[in-house]
Amino acid sequence: MSDLTxxxxxxxxxxxxxxxxxxxxxxxxxxxxxxxxGVDVLDIARAAWDCLPDEAAREEALDALFYGWWExxxxxxxxxxxxxxx
Numbered sequence: 035m036s037d038l039t040x041x042x043x044x045x046x047x048x049x050x051x052x053x054x055x056x057x058x059x060x061x062x063x064x065x066x067x068x069x070x071x072g073v074d075v076l077d078i079a080r081a082a083w084d085c086l087p088d089e090a091a092r093e094e095a096l097d098a099l100f101y102g103w104w105e106x107x108x109x110x111x112x113x114x115x116x117x118x119x120x
Contacts, residue, residue, distance in 0.1 A: 060085075083095065
């Protein structure tokens, strides 16, 4: 028998955003509301980083940033070389 409620069982398979993703999206919404003409992604990222609550959240965000950079770098490399990423 499970200790989960019916709601918990239904929502258990739904992926949840990381704290970094949630912080970035919330910050982006706030800055776009304040500046509807647009906001630089670096301004969003810096403000979101500053809003992270603790060192553990910053470690998770740093991993996500490195991974995102690496994937983009590999994709660009593959497109310029006409092959698949290593």
